[in-house]
Amino acid sequence: MMSLLAVLSFFTLLSTTARAHIAIWHPSMWGFNVTAQTYSYDNRPVTPLMNYTFQQWWFHGHLDHPPNPGDFFELPAGQTTTAELACDKGATTWFNSSQGGDIREPSNPNDPCPGSPMSEYHTTGINDLFGCSMAIAYKSDVTQVQPEDFTVFSVNQTCVWTRFTDFQVPAAMPSCPEGGCICAWFWIHSPDSGGEQNYMNGFRCNVTGSTSNVALAKSQVPRRCGADPANGKMQADPGNCTYGAKQPFYWFQLEQNNMFEGTYSPPRYLDMYNFPDGAQFDIFENSYPNGIPPPGPNSTVVPTPVPFNTAAPSATSAPSLSSTASITSTTGSSQPSSSDPPNSNSTSQGSGLKMCKRDAGLSSSSGPKLFSQSMSFISVPGLHSHRKMKTRSSLWNVF
Ligand SMILES: *[C@@H]1O[C@H](CO)[C@@H](O)[C@H](O)[C@H]1NC(C)=O
Ligand SMILES: *[C@@H]1O[C@H](CO)[C@@H](O)[C@H](O)[C@H]1NC(C)=O
Ligand SMILES: *[C@@H]1O[C@H](CO)[C@@H](O)[C@H](O)[C@H]1NC(C)=O
Ligand SMILES: *[C@@H]1O[C@H](CO)[C@@H](O)[C@H](O)[C@H]1NC(C)=O
Ligand SMILES: *[C@@H]1O[C@H](CO)[C@@H](O)[C@H](O)[C@H]1NC(C)=O
Ligand SMILES: *[C@@H]1O[C@H](CO)[C@@H](O)[C@H](O)[C@H]1NC(C)=O
Ligand SMILES: *[C@@H]1O[C@H](CO)[C@@H](O)[C@H](O)[C@H]1NC(C)=O
Ligand SMILES: *[C@@H]1O[C@H](CO)[C@@H](O)[C@H](O)[C@H]1NC(C)=O
Numbered sequence: 001m002m003s004l005l006a007v008l009s010f011f012t013l014l015s016t017t018a019r020a021h022i023a024i025w026h027p028s029m030w031g032f033n034v035t036a037q038t039y040s041y042d043n044r045p046v047t048p049l050m051n052y053t054f055q056q057w058w059f060h061g062h063l064d065h066p067p068n069p070g071d072f073f074e075l076p077a078g079q080t081t082t083a084e085l086a087c088d089k090g091a092t093t094w095f096n097s098s099q100g101g102d103i104r105e106p107s108n109p110n111d112p113c114p115g116s117p118m119s120e121y122h123t124t125g126i127n128d129l130f131g132c133s134m135a136i137a138y139k140s141d142v143t144q145v146q147p148e149d150f151t152v153f154s155v156n157q158t159c160v161w162t163r164f165t166d167f168q169v170p171a172a173m174p175s176c177p178e179g180g181c182i183c184a185w186f187w188i189h190s191p192d193s194g195g196e197q198n199y200m201n202g203f204r205c206n207v208t209g210s211t212s213n214v215a216l217a218k219s220q221v222p223r224r225c226g227a228d229p230a231n232g233k234m235q236a237d238p239g240n241c242t243y244g245a246k247q248p249f250y251w252f253q254l255e256q257n258n259m260f261e262g263t264y265s266p267p268r269y270l271d272m273y274n275f276p277d278g279a280q281f282d283i284f285e286n287s288y289p290n291g292i293p294p295p296g297p298n299s300t301v302v303p304t305p306v307p308f309n310t311a312a313p314s315a316t317s318a319p320s321l322s323s324t325a326s327i328t329s330t331t332g333s334s335q336p337s338s339s340d341p342p343n344s345n346s347t348s349q350g351s352g353l354k355m356c357k358r359d360a361g362l363s364s365s366s367g368p369k370l371f372s373q374s375m376s377f378i379s380v381p382g383l384h385s386h387r388k389m390k391t392r393s394s395l396w397n398v399f
Contacts, residue, residue, distance in 0.1 A: 021046045022112060022160050022199065024185035025084045025092040028071040029203040030142075031062030032089075035099055038065075046087055048197030054255040059184070059202040063142060072180050072206040075136075075153075078171030079209070083185070085132075085160050087113035092163070112163040131157035131269035131277075132187035134167050135248045136205060138216065140179030147256055150184060151219040151245045155269045157277040160187065168279035172212045172308035180206040186248040191264045196252040212308065217285045219245040221258045223295055226272030231265050239299030241274035243292050245283040249273075281305065 023045035026032075036042045039061070049057040075081055090098035091105075091114050105114035135150035154167040183205035188198055225241035227234055249267040251259040259267045269275045282288065282305035293301045 021048050022085055022087055024201050025086055025089055025094060026073050026203055028067045028073040029201050030059050031065045034062060034065050045201050050197050050252055052253050057253050060200055067204050072204045075169045075205050075207045077169055077173045077207055077209045080166050080168055083165050084163055085112050085165050086163050110162045110164055112160055129158050130190045131155055132159040133269045135184050137182045139182055140177050142182050145182050147250055148247055150248050151216050151283055152248055153280050155275045155277055157270055170279040170281055172284050173207045173210055174213050174215060175210040176206050180204050188249060188266050191266055196263055198251055214284050214286050216283050217245040219247045222246040222273040224273060237297055238302050240295050240297050242295055243303050244288055
C-alpha cells in the first residue's frame with residue numbers, strides 16, 4: 001500500500017519535473033533553435049522522451065532542424081572533450097540565441113540549471129547519479145542512421161552534476177567519413193527522482209587526431225550484469241555482461257525499444273551494464289581477437305580485451321615489451337584525466353596478460369576489478385556505490 005507520504009512525494013516530483021530538464025547544447029546539434037512553440041507540443045531539446053513513437057523520440061524528433069553546415073562537435077582521439085549540459089540554452093555559451101537570454105549563474109557558471117533545485121536534473125544527490133553517454137555512427141547522412149548503428153564510445157558516470165561535463169575519447173577512434181560522423185547524447189536518470197524518462201539529442205561530430213584505421217565493431221545490446229541491491233540482487237554476474245561495442249539504451253518508448261526493464265529499474269550508463277566511466281576502450285574490431293563468448297546469466301567467461309597498441313600521435317617509439325615494473329610506474333604517474341589507451345607502449349598480447357596481473361594485484365587492496373583472465377570475478381558495483389565506481393574508474397585509467 002502506498003503511504004500518504006509516498007503519494008505526497010510523488011506529487012512533489014510531478015510538480016518539479018514538469019519544468020525544464022536537460023539537454024546537451026552545441027550548434028552542431030539537431031534542434032538547436034527549437035523552442036516550446038516550434039511544435040504542437042513542447043519539444044524543446046531538454047524535454048524528456050517517454051512513450052513516444054519512433055519518429056518522436058529518434059533525434060528528439062528534430063530531424064527537420066539540422067545544424068548549420070560546417071558545425072561539428074570535435075572528438076579529439078585519445079583526449080578529453082567538454083560538453084555543456086543544461087536545462088536551458090540560456091545557461092550555456094550559446095545564450096545569445098536563447099529566447100530568455102542569459103540565465104547563467106555568475107556565482108556558479110557550472111550550474112546546469114540555474115535557479116532550480118536538484119530535482120530539476122533528476123537526482124537526489126551525488127550518490128544518485130546514473131551517468132550519461134555519447135554514441136557515434138560512422139555515417140554522414142543522418143537519414144541513413146539506424147538505432148543499431150550507434151556505438152557508445154564515452155560515458156560520464158557522474159553526469160548530470162555540472163554544466164561542463166568531460167567526455168574521454170578513446171585513442172583508437174578511426175577517422176570519420178568525408179562528411180563527418182553522426183553522434184548523440186543519451187541519458188536516463190535515477191528512478192529516485194522522476195519518471196521513466198529518456199533523453200536523446202543528436203549532433204554532427206568529427207574525430208580529429210586519429211591514428212587508427214580499425215573500424216568499430218558491430219554494436220550489441222547492453223546487458224544488466226552488476227549487483228543491484230535496490231532490486232534484491234546482491235551479486236554481480238560478469239558472465240552476463242555484453243563486452244565490446246554496445247548500443248545506447250532505447251527504453252520506455254512506444255516503438256523500437258532495445259531495453260525492456262521496468263519502471264523502477266531503468267538501464268543506466270554505469271558498471272551495472274558494463275559501461276565503465278570514461279572512454280570505452282574495447283569497442284573496436286580488433287579489441288577481442290579471440291572473440292567474445294555469448295553472455296548469459298550462467299556464463300562465467302569474461303573475455304579480456306587487447307588494448308589499442310598503436311603508438312600515440314607522436315609515434316616515435318616502436319612498441320616494446322614492457323615489464324611489470326614499467327606498468328607499475330605508469331600506474332603511479334597516471335593522470336586522472338588521461339584517456340590514453342591502456343598501456344600504449346606494450347605489445348598487445350603481453351600487455352593484455354600483464355594488465356590482468358596488475359589488475360589482480362590491485363584488486364585485493366582497492367576494490368573491484370573489471371577484466372580478469374580467471375573466472376573468479378569480483379562484483380560490478382551496483383546502485384548507490386559511486387565511490388566504488390570511482391575506484392574502478394581509476395583502475396581503468398591506469399590499464
Ligand atoms: C502510452 O501511449 C499510449 C498511446 O498514446 C497510451 O495509450 C498509453 O496510456 C501511454 N502509456 C503511458 C505509460 O503513458
Ligand atoms: C539559431 O539561431 C541563431 C540566432 O538567430 C542563428 O544565428 C543560427 O544560425 C541558428 N542556428 C540554426 C542551426 O538554425
Ligand atoms: C552568439 O554567440 C556565439 C558564441 O559566442 C557567436 O559565435 C555568435 O556569433 C553569436 N551570435 C549572435 C547572433 O550574436
Ligand atoms: C565527468 O565530468 C566531470 C565534470 O566535467 C569531470 O570532472 C569528470 O572527470 C568526468 N568523468 C570522466 C570519466 O571523464
Ligand atoms: C574531420 O576532421 C579531420 C581531421 O582533422 C579533417 O581532415 C576533416 O576535414 C574533418 N571533417 C569535416 C567534415 O570537417
Ligand atoms: C542478464 O541480462 C539480462 C539482459 O539484460 C537481464 O534481463 C537478466 O536479468 C540478467 N541476469 C542476471 C542473472 O544478471
Ligand atoms: C541457468 O542455470 C539455472 C540453474 O541451473 C537454470 O535453471 C537456468 O535454466 C539456466 N539459464 C540459462 C539461460 O541457461
Ligand atoms: C613508454 O616508453 C617511454 C619511453 O621509452 C617510457 O618513458 C615510459 O615509461 C613507457 N611507459 C610504459 C607504460 O611502459
